[in-house]
Amino acid sequence: MLSRSAQGLYWMGRYLERAEHLCRMLRLQTEALVDRPVREIYLGWSRIYGAMNRQPPMGSIELDGDEYTLADSYTLADDLTFERSHPNSVWSCFALGRENARQMRHCISAGMWTRLNLAYLRIQKLEIQDIWRTSPESFYAETSVEIDTFAGVAESTMYRDEGWSFMQIGRLIERAQLSISLLLAQTSTEENTDSDWISLLRIRHALEAYNRRYSVEVKPSQVLNLLVTDPLLPGSLCRSFDVAAAELASIAPGPDSRSSGAAHRLAGRLCALVHYEWPDRQDREDLLWQMSRHCRDLHDLLTAAYFDYPIEDSPVL
Amino acid sequence: MNFDNYELDPSIYDEMFTRDGAPREHCRKIYEALSEFSAEELGSIQERVTRSFSSEGITFTVYGDEEADERIIPIDCLPRVMGGADWRQLEAGLTQRLKALNLFLEDVYGQARIIEDGVIPVDVVRGCPQYRVEMRGFSAPHGTWVAICGTDLVRTNDGFRVLEDNLRVPSGVSYMLANRKAAKTSMRVLYRSSKVQEVEHYGRVLLETLRELAPRGRSDPSIALLTPGVYNSAFYEHMFLAGEIGAELVEGRDLIVNDGFVYMRTTTGLRRVDVVYRRVDDDFVDPLVFRPDSLLGVPGLLHAYKLGNVALVNAPGTGVADDKSVYAYVPDMIRYYLSQEPILSNVETRLCRRPEDLEYTLDNLQDLVVKRVGESGGYGMLIGPHSTQEERNEYAEQVRADPADFISQPVLALSRSPCLIEGGFEPRHVDLRPFVLHGRTTRIVPGAFCRVALRRGSLVVNSSQGGGGKDFWVLED
Numbered sequence A: 001m002l003s004r005s006a007q008g009l010y011w012m013g014r015y016l017e018r019a020e021h022l023c024r025m026l027r028l029q030t031e032a033l034v035d036r037p038v039r040e041i042y043l044g045w046s047r048i049y050g051a052m053n054r055q056p057p058m059g060s061i062e063l064d065g066d067e068y069t070l071a072d073s074y075t076l077a078d079d080l081t082f083e084r085s086h087p088n089s090v091w092s093c094f095a096l097g098r099e100n101a102r103q104m105r106h107c108i109s110a111g112m113w114t115r116l117n118l119a120y121l122r123i124q125k126l127e128i129q130d131i132w133r134t135s136p137e138s139f140y141a142e143t144s145v146e147i148d149t150f151a152g153v154a155e156s157t158m159y160r161d162e163g164w165s166f167m168q169i170g171r172l173i174e175r176a177q178l179s180i181s182l183l184l185a186q187t188s189t190e191e192n193t194d195s196d197w198i199s200l201l202r203i204r205h206a207l208e209a210y211n212r213r214y215s216v217e218v219k220p221s222q223v224l225n226l227l228v229t230d231p232l233l234p235g236s237l238c239r240s241f242d243v244a245a246a247e248l249a250s251i252a253p254g255p256d257s258r259s260s261g262a263a264h265r266l267a268g269r270l271c272a273l274v275h276y277e278w279p280d281r282q283d284r285e286d287l288l289w290q291m292s293r294h295c296r297d298l299h300d301l302l303t304a305a306y307f308d309y310p311i312e313d314s315p316v317l
Numbered sequence B: 001m002n003f004d005n006y007e008l009d010p011s012i013y014d015e016m017f018t019r020d021g022a023p024r025e026h027c028r029k030i031y032e033a034l035s036e037f038s039a040e041e042l043g044s045i046q047e048r049v050t051r052s053f054s055s056e057g058i059t060f061t062v063y064g065d066e067e068a069d070e071r072i073i074p075i076d077c078l079p080r081v082m083g084g085a086d087w088r089q090l091e092a093g094l095t096q097r098l099k100a101l102n103l104f105l106e107d108v109y110g111q112a113r114i115i116e117d118g119v120i121p122v123d124v125v126r127g128c129p130q131y132r133v134e135m136r137g138f139s140a141p142h143g144t145w146v147a148i149c150g151t152d153l154v155r156t157n158d159g160f161r162v163l164e165d166n167l168r169v170p171s172g173v174s175y176m177l178a179n180r181k182a183a184k185t186s187m188r189v190l191y192r193s194s195k196v197q198e199v200e201h202y203g204r205v206l207l208e209t210l211r212e213l214a215p216r217g218r219s220d221p222s223i224a225l226l227t228p229g230v231y232n233s234a235f236y237e238h239m240f241l242a243g244e245i246g247a248e249l250v251e252g253r254d255l256i257v258n259d260g261f262v263y264m265r266t267t268t269g270l271r272r273v274d275v276v277y278r279r280v281d282d283d284f285v286d287p288l289v290f291r292p293d294s295l296l297g298v299p300g301l302l303h304a305y306k307l308g309n310v311a312l313v314n315a316p317g318t319g320v321a322d323d324k325s326v327y328a329y330v331p332d333m334i335r336y337y338l339s340q341e342p343i344l345s346n347v348e349t350r351l352c353r354r355p356e357d358l359e360y361t362l363d364n365l366q367d368l369v370v371k372r373v374g375e376s377g378g379y380g381m382l383i384g385p386h387s388t389q390e391e392r393n394e395y396a397e398q399v400r401a402d403p404a405d406f407i408s409q410p411v412l413a414l415s416r417s418p419c420l421i422e423g424g425f426e427p428r429h430v431d432l433r434p435f436v437l438h439g440r441t442t443r444i445v446p447g448a449f450c451r452v453a454l455r456r457g458s459l460v461v462n463s464s465q466g467g468g469g470k471d472f473w474v475l476e477d
Helices: A003-035 A038-052 A066-081 A090-103 A110-124 A129-133 A136-157 A162-187 A192-202 A207-211 A220-229 A237-250 A257-280 A284-307 B027-037 B039-056 B084-110 B122-126 B173-186 B188-194 B202-212 B235-245 B299-305 B325-337 B355-363 B389-401
Strands: B075-082 B148-150 B153-154 B159-164 B223-226 B248-250 B255-258 B263-264 B268-270 B277-278 B311-313 B368-372 B406-410 B417-421 B424-433 B435-438 B443-444 B448-450 B468-474
Touching: A003 A038, A003 A066, A003 A090, A003 A136, A003 A162, A003 A192, A003 A284, A003 B248, A003 B263, A038 A066, A038 A192, A066 A090, A066 A110, A066 A129, A066 B202, A090 A110, A090 A136, A110 A136, A110 B039, A129 A136, A162 A192, A162 A220, A162 A237, A192 A207, A192 A220, A192 B188, A207 A220, A220 A237, A220 A257, A220 B448, A237 A257, A257 A284, B027 B188, B039 B075, B039 B173, B039 B417, B075 B389, B075 B417, B084 B159, B084 B325, B084 B435, B084 B443, B122 B325, B159 B255, B173 B188, B173 B202, B173 B235, B173 B311, B173 B448, B173 B468, B202 B223, B202 B235, B202 B277, B202 B435, B223 B235, B235 B248, B263 B299, B299 B311, B355 B389, B355 B406, B368 B435, B417 B448
Parallel strands: B075 B468, B223 B248, B223 B277, B277 B311
Antiparallel strands: B148 B435, B153 B159, B153 B424, B255 B263, B263 B268, B368 B406, B417 B424, B424 B448, B435 B443, B448 B468
């Protein structure tokens, strides 16, 4: 497969995963605006900006009277959802995912493209005031569903060639990185309430699984274990790394054999960290930081091995 | 809905009706079917067609228009219909014309007998900016310089006329296929009963053509479609065609030339490319030979082509044969190379480089269409009857300053075809761009991109100038 196509599909996977993740966070946050105490709303925004490593448009978020926090919420939601100049807003991620799909249309199925394009045409016209007055949470819910549907159409229609693998690897690395940032944001805060842990589970699509596997009673250590090590949970780190490593193993080695080999080993190492390190480690925050760095390195290695390799000494087929 | 208020003008050929208002023989069935649809039904058909274009993202880009970088080409849901006999005549004419044009290119870059024999003046050829000295002495494999051609045809009361031979990187074929898909699903019963000849195999025919041109001994050639990229107005088409023929869609930066062979950068290493279907203009295709500032092309591509290690489709330099001045000589080329009379006529063309033609053009500006030789896409032209005195004065100055850059033609009464306009049937001017493919043999899919000037009274069909399209049906006999 053409390197540029593979790279386009990889990025498509990443951007759409990012858009969906953000939609899920914003859905919970806008739901909270209805009935949660102002302090919780304030912490919610801080956590989202913290996890994204981004400054809010007004510089910092102040915990002030009711009305201020709610008015700020409008600005913050706009910034995270529709801000064109913000590369990680829902709008930008969606547009970039769709732009990659547009350029690689011949590499994906027709159904995937149509799904994504229709969703894009819907979102493209919207602005914050269109969603804010009625039900912002339904906008986020619908957008999440659209990306899920896209993934479902991909699952049932896309040819399982390298393009599929690169798209999956992009999604999974992104998913793991976002998950790790959330977990870090959560573990670094002292004052987590039950509802914070439940939010975390909901953002990772894991609340139902948690209730089934454990109970409705929330224990932080169990939440962490589920999100990190449960092989049955689609959004767990364990599953993301296992599937990414398997997809990577199914791709022929890249022309830059050094980076390619290093990428394979690093993917394996990430799997080993969740399977064999996590259960016995006390300093889990450190371990999460380590995994986060590895994810970034894996991205660089993949780029060097498959997309951007030096052509001077690469093999001729 | 009926055609009671449909306006007929005896000076303009109508695709559906004869001069006295009766539907043409081959149009009877569609005439009846359209009359039976209610206004609501037609409205919803039109809406569905438009929606399908937008959801599938069938778009083009208008240059200099930052707002709408992806526009949808407006599609009229009523098909234009042609009988099988008319089509066969066109087919014969197009085949003859392309054969002569390929012989001309082989000759003009070779011994130039046609110039020596005084059929075409030397300055018309050598003065043409599309004449590529870099191609002199080159002989194209199988004599095929132009493998893909999209000829613009118009119909008048006096029959068909060739308006332009597009021999460089003609576009529009994806619209032929998209229009067909949309028309087929929206007028199911009518389509089935009309016995329309298929066009859906265009991709396969294109693939066969490209394979025939692969360098010797490559039985399963690897094919790449070279696009200028996503900002090109026809990017949708490039992507679409790459999918149709199973080619990689590449940009210049994906290709490299090494030891005279062309390779593309894949995830497993460099893979050799045997055929490049390039949709990048000559100027940009190889910065080592043509424009050195081009980032769209591939350094060394022309060298690899000349060595015979890769096929370039179309060959560089074909623009000299569809130049607006050289166009005037195509009928003579047909007589010269084939010893045949042209089946398809030209539009009477005056070359302002000739003093008597210049004088005539300047004296009759209000009745003529004047075009710049080097422009395409409807840019830089003057339509006399639709212009103001001031515009004509200004244009006349430009013509006087560089007469060789201009040609003039009479304003043609382009034929009209019924369109659905604001809930009623109204005639609009149309043209026709069929696609002629030639590898070692000529192949023409029985269909075309039919362009429509959707603005009332307008004669400009170019998509970049507010034109639209409609499906074109060639019926079986």
